[in-house]
Amino acid sequence: MMNKYFLLNILFFIFSVNAMAQFQDSIPVDLAELDTFAIDSMETDSISNELLQIDDDLNSVFSDRMDSLLHSWEVQNRFNFDSSEVVFSSYPSNISDSVYMERLKDIEQVIDLSYNQVVKRYIQMYTEKKRDLVEVMLGLSAYYFPIFEETLDKYDMPLEIKYLAIIESALNPTARSRAGANGLWQFMYGTAKNMKLEITSFVDERRDPIKATDAAARYLERLYDIYGDWHLAIAAYNCGPGNVNRAIRRSGGKTNYWEIYYRLPRETRGYVPAFIAATYTFEHYKEHNMVPRYPDIPLSVDTVMISDYLHFDQVAANLAIDKEQLRALNPMYRRDVIPAKANKPYPLVLPNSVMLDFVEKDTTVLAYEREKYFPNNTLIDPTTSSGGYFTPVDIKGKEKVLYTVKSGDNVGFISSWFHVRASDLRYWNNINRDIIRVGQKLAVYVPEGQTAKYEKINAMSFAEKQASIGKTVKPAEPKKVEPLDPNYVYHTVRSGDTIWDIAKQYAGISSDDIMKLNNLSNDRGLYVGQKLKIKRKG
Template sequence: MIKKLFHSFKLISATVGILISATAESSTPQTIDSDTTLTVTTEATIEQFAESLDSLVGIWYMNSNPGLVMDTIYNSDLVEQADLSDSVYIKRLENIISPFKLNYNSHVKAYINLYTNKRREQVETMLGLSDYYFPIFEAALDAKGLPLELKYLPIIESALNPRAFSRAGASGLWQFMYYTGKQYGLEVNSYVDERRDPHKSTQAAVEFLDDLYNIYGDWQLVIAAYNCGPGNVNRAIRRSGGKRNFWEIFYLLPRETRGYVPAFIAATYVFTYHREHNLRPVAANLPVASDTVMISKPLHFSQVSDILQVPIDVIRHLNPQYRKDIIPAQKDSYPLRLAFNLSTQFASLEDSVLSYNREKYFPENQLVIKPGNTSTSSFSPPPGKEKIYYTVKSGDVVGLIADWFDVYSSSLRYWNNIRRNVIRVGQKLVIYVDKDKVDHYQRIAQQKSGYTASASTANQLADTGNDGDYIYHTVGRGDSVWSIAREYPGVTDSDILRLNNITNAQKIKPGQRLKIKPKS
């Protein structure tokens, strides 16, 4: 399949070669300083890129899940240098040893300013995530003999969010469109989207970049073509009379692509010199060592979560290619990625995991949930856990109940088939707690049976005057903005952050009441 596509690339390459040979103009690399006749990159393009960063970064990493995002002690006495002279930037770019032409001009400067000043928090998050993703990118690029600096492409494509999905339909870290992904061997169906698989999508991207370099032989044109497609780059070359220097065809390219190469140069600069700008990586507590186990029967993430006692969001983060929390292993085997220690544990407990609540998720081993099989009596206690009951009282909310019993609100909802955190007074909830702490939690259940919301809690939950206007969600233990948004069709994490005037998704807390969307 790849060879077939590459054959079509050769035809494009031949056309480009004819156009290029028709001109005697030199393609000598240029260094364009801030006094160039090129105008400053339009504010609209920069603002559009900034908004993209806001929506992509921190969607499902920047949340309150315990242990998923951790603080980093950053030893630096450096102070942010907001007003550096152009000569400093030029010198620093010259000191980066790279096969790329790292030009400096007003366009590049605008993106450096965006990264180092206006979007510092997002950059610090990406710096932390790069510890997990960059080794994946570098290994694939090195194996193909491509420049390691190409690892910065996903910074501007997806902000290192494997679940990123563009308005045009591109998906994943490398933002593959559907047909391009299929052409490079990525499986996309109702259950699996390998464009979101960090490992497989990286392999596909490396192949695509290698094919593009065989066409253009210039890395700036390669990354421009990666963004807008070879057709648009070829059209710009043709209209320019055969010029093949990115800056010479700059205004003949789509507006988004004009900012793409400057953004790439700026990302290379910022990730190289982030310490000089006092940018502090926010470490994502994703496992440095992970491994895959091959699954040969349909498996739901909740089965793995309950048996191995690992938060389901962590499983989702490591396996973003599965769209419905289901590994659809019927005819073919599929990989499940886990932290290394958990992968070995899974191997010893595989039969228990596969059989746990199997009839609930996969009746007759089919990829459907059995209608009506939602009774709490169908649950088997997770290993080392014992079932206790709690009767809902006036003023109770899911997040607070989960907090009392040290469980995740997602688990509490799952055990009791709770939708949208709706519980009723007198409802008896099943809660699985540690066997050696049953008495402790039973005493808590008795103590809380007379619980009445305090004035401060009541005020927090009431949100007077708006109850009739909005749908609300009470944050539970383990909830993230991303996981909450998944519960409400048509609602994105960005919608929730905007509606509640939240600038840092990490700041949501159990018991907090969030506006989800206006009532229709």
């Protein structure tokens, strides 16, 4: 028995040191103590657990993470929100607990899908408040879930683990947390290196769907071997085994997730409920009148191994594929370059439609403007002042233009309007994580003699700016201003309001009630300053 306990302690030490470094207070606990803990029946994880209180602030952790995807340049440009969508006039709300419980019971699963008021709040967040984003993630799942399922099957793990990526990254392979966690499975640097993922200046395998999923499966498998319980393993994935073991100890040795709920770090309390809610939502989205929105990236792809340096620009210049698609399909490459060598090949994912062309033209592609991208056949030429192709464009011979950020702008849009690289725009203005704010002045370097041309962009409307790069914007329908009915109570829409948010502010009013009164089909009909009927007076 001592050998067994010694091995468990060694495993715990290895993983707790590296797991989710943002929790600085993680301390090892002797896992041999777990043998003395009674495993509580999961039957207690039901709606009858009346002692469990709802923390209103918990939703914001995952809500913000999802919003970062919905408002990202990738989603705004790779999803078509205007073409022949099915728009439902309403969606069900105020669903009874018994319906939720019955639907969760019907899902074939290994991991216990407990139900209580905390889980219910997360279900409502996905199915009512964040419907647009869930529809985006449903479309992305058509690409990512087959990858996840194949890997989970390889390790004989529950396939519903795939839904963990929903709450980790909202299926955004380039997602990065404030603490530095990266990729679909949100690995911290130390944990990723421990799981043998490669992270260099050119490659970050935390962003590789296949490699990162394999690492996540192996890591979760080891956590499950420690706890023998998927709720605790999932919680430990988020906050580290040290925090979970401390919660177990402080609760007197209880190992039921819901009984140690308030002993866990704040974000982790919402982690398992959000996972259960994501599982429910993706299994029952049709019942909530949600329709997948598919990305403008090919779903039918293949992989070829590259054995020499290759820049995405070389591929885009010779094949019928643009660089943005290459980035979407190959998010692990940080600087648009594959640093491959004969003794260390790397994968290149391409749509099936262009794979044969690449195989036939691979020599031509690799030779295309090679000296420009790889001077002296190196990734970086130390003899040049620019330091290599990936540094910002040399501003010598260029003139500075100041652009004032407008509402709706993002780094991708601005760089396309000024015909500069997004990486250069970030560098010139010290932009981190593509965060810019309305009213901010951005420096943009344009060719000499063209400042007048580019300064005009400041005065253009969004539609005019898009038109300047050959894109059209569907004009918004004029808002009809209806006279207020003195017999009704009205709500004035503010920035960030959703129908679900507004309904919560008025007792006895549901989001369905508000939509029916105002002839709305969804939140997309809202605008700041709009007057919404809430209910009749008296």
